[in-house]
Amino acid sequence: MIVIVDRVEKVYPGGVRALRGISFSVREGEIFGLVGPNGAGKTTTFRIIASLIKPTSGKVIVDGVDVVAHPFEARKRIAYVPEEVGGYRRLTGLEYLKFIVTTFLRARGASREEVEKSVDEAVELTGLPYEKLSKTKMGDYSKGMKRRLQVAWVLAVKPKLAILDEPTTGLDVEASYELRHLIKEYSKKYGMTALISSHNMFEVETVCDRVALIKNGLIIDEGAPREIVEKYDAVNLEDAYMKILSSKKTMHS
Amino acid sequence: MKMLEKEVRVLMREPMVIAMIVLPFIIYSSMAPFYGGIAEQTKEAAKLEGVKTAILVCDVDQATRLLLETIVSRQKTNMTIHLLEGCNATSVLAEGYDIVAVINGSVLRRSFSTALYVRGSIEKFTKTMALPATASAVFTDLLARGGEEEVNMTVKSYVYLNNRLYSFEELSSIFNSATIMIMALFFILFPAASLGAVLIGAEREERMLDVLLSLPVRRRDIALTKATAALIVSLLAAASAIGGYMVMLTRSGLEVPFRFYFTTLDIVLYAVALLSEAFFVVILAMLISIFTSTIRGAQAVAPIVAFPALIPFFMLMTGLPLSYKTATIPYMASIYSVLAPLIGRNYAVVSIAAQFTEALIVAAVFIKVLESEIAISGPETLKQMARRLRRRR
Numbered sequence: 001m002i003v004i005v006d007r008v009e010k011v012y013p014g015g016v017r018a019l020r021g022i023s024f025s026v027r028e029g030e031i032f033g034l035v036g037p038n039g040a041g042k043t044t045t046f047r048i049i050a051s052l053i054k055p056t057s058g059k060v061i062v063d064g065v066d067v068v069a070h071p072f073e074a075r076k077r078i079a080y081v082p083e084e085v086g087g088y089r090r091l092t093g094l095e096y097l098k099f100i101v102t103t104f105l106r107a108r109g110a111s112r113e114e115v116e117k118s119v120d121e122a123v124e125l126t127g128l129p130y131e132k133l134s135k136t137k138m139g140d141y142s143k144g145m146k147r148r149l150q151v152a153w154v155l156a157v158k159p160k161l162a163i164l165d166e167p168t169t170g171l172d173v174e175a176s177y178e179l180r181h182l183i184k185e186y187s188k189k190y191g192m193t194a195l196i197s198s199h200n201m202f203e204v205e206t207v208c209d210r211v212a213l214i215k216n217g218l219i220i221d222e223g224a225p226r227e228i229v230e231k232y233d234a235v236n237l238e239d240a241y242m243k244i245l246s247s248k249k250t251m252h253s
Numbered sequence: 254m255k256m257l258e259k260e261v262r263v264l265m266r267e268p269m270v271i272a273m274i275v276l277p278f279i280i281y282s283s284m285a286p287f288y289g290g291i292a293e294q295t296k297e298a299a300k301l302e303g304v305k306t307a308i309l310v311c312d313v314d315q316a317t318r319l320l321l322e323t324i325v326s327r328q329k330t331n332m333t334i335h336l337l338e339g340c341n342a343t344s345v346l347a348e349g350y351d352i353v354a355v356i357n358g359s360v361l362r363r364s365f366s367t368a369l370y371v372r373g374s375i376e377k378f379t380k381t382m383a384l385p386a387t388a389s390a391v392f393t394d395l396l397a398r399g400g401e402e403e404v405n406m407t408v409k410s411y412v413y414l415n416n417r418l419y420s421f422e423e424l425s426s427i428f429n430s431a432t433i434m435i436m437a438l439f440f441i442l443f444p445a446a447s448l449g450a451v452l453i454g455a456e457r458e459e460r461m462l463d464v465l466l467s468l469p470v471r472r473r474d475i476a477l478t479k480a481t482a483a484l485i486v487s488l489l490a491a492a493s494a495i496g497g498y499m500v501m502l503t504r505s506g507l508e509v510p511f512r513f514y515f516t517t518l519d520i521v522l523y524a525v526a527l528l529s530e531a532f533f534v535v536i537l538a539m540l541i542s543i544f545t546s547t548i549r550g551a552q553a554v555a556p557i558v559a560f561p562a563l564i565p566f567f568m569l570m571t572g573l574p575l576s577y578k579t580a581t582i583p584y585m586a587s588i589y590s591v592l593a594p595l596i597g598r599n600y601a602v603v604s605i606a607a608q609f610t611e612a613l614i615v616a617a618v619f620i621k622v623l624e625s626e627i628a629i630s631g632p633e634t635l636k637q638m639a640r641r642l643r644r645r646r
Contacts, residue, residue: 047629084463
């Protein structure tokens, strides 16, 4: 298992209980989806795994490294794209890619040639014209373009674990399609493990090998999309998700 | 692209930063016509009211002695003037006199040379600098009125400060040079604070803080790289401002004589002091701006951390208590280092060491904050703290 999340709880200083002891594990090379409504705890989970915030209790292990005890070592293995799409408005897309790829790979001890190769790869993965990347500052990029840049660098550095929080938000149909295929391709080709969250059930069903359904800081079900669909006698994952939510509501009432 | 290169590029492409570098030169260099008036006003600053003065009668003939007695008895200045026998001015100053005038010459030859000795004080430095010029004018006037015919007079002023006698020219050179050096401090501190804060505010506003903090970069490196970038760019801004200021002074006909009073060691000491203070201010600005969510909000942090640097400057004008204790207060390093030729280098060294220690403490706190969740939830944390405070009230 490359990712082990063990009974992780998170209570924010204001008293909000974002996670109530979630546990799941992800195999190497697997694409694992985290699905749930807004405020369910997806982003908190991702931020804990990316060592940006600390859990109140529980353990997170990535590639054998405890992210709480050794965050710097863990970060060498993890590339994280947050839900909110950003970018340095005064840098060009190319400068942005150079900065992030260099920073990431140099920490892993990559040579100058390897870094340059990865930057070229990232440039190609964006699918954007080189002229646009090298001359236009990111302040003039659309949300979709910024998103493509972010996913491109993550794939180009080939991390042990890619955390992609809603990676296709803001992208058009064609770009979303391409991106989903790229994520799958890189996962298979380079054995890259990916953690993805999405509100798009079709996306989760097509891309993810396994999914966990999360609500109110708890994982309410977990398995391969097909298994979940069959388990709940649903038409598709979206249908299964709605059935699960309604059954949980009935249980609560 | 390395992190420092990225930070410098981000700053140098900000229109506000370009303005910060270009505008000071243009503004200061075009201020020359107004500066002459200000210089005249500062000359009026020294008042002789309550000043205790002694005229030493030393090596003068009888006629001159009589003239001096007449001058003292009839003088209508607001000074207290006593006529004393003797030639040793410094021993008379030690008795509590503020000014001692040693007059040589003869009314018969219609020629006088006056040596004015002023008791100086770092605690009242502005007065120390202003008294010789005012007193010189008053004595010239008194002697000229006392004689019936036109007399030839030379007046030379000295300041007795910290057990050392300085010629007034020497002391004013130090003062002028020190003023430029103090101004350099502000030219560098304000941009440094602003740029340091902006570098953090921009990360959050541009939604890049999460990404940056998730990269395998040590928090210490993030803090130091951003501080270095802010210092590099603020040095450019300071160079522009000082350049403009020098143009303004030379166009106003004023020279800034650094001369030999500031030795190379003094200048190095000052540069290190400047660096220690700028480093302290940048890190403090970055620490506070972690609680802001926009670039504009971060910019508001700059005055908060840079303005206290004015306090030692005002203290110097009104009364700077020289002690090792005050030398360890933040923002004191530069003032003690510019005063080094007058008060010795020990204070400056202590002050710089203290300032660097304080900067490192703030840096350690900042790195801890970057390692904590506050880095991610800074503005929200601030809101929560405000909410809690309101509830308690």
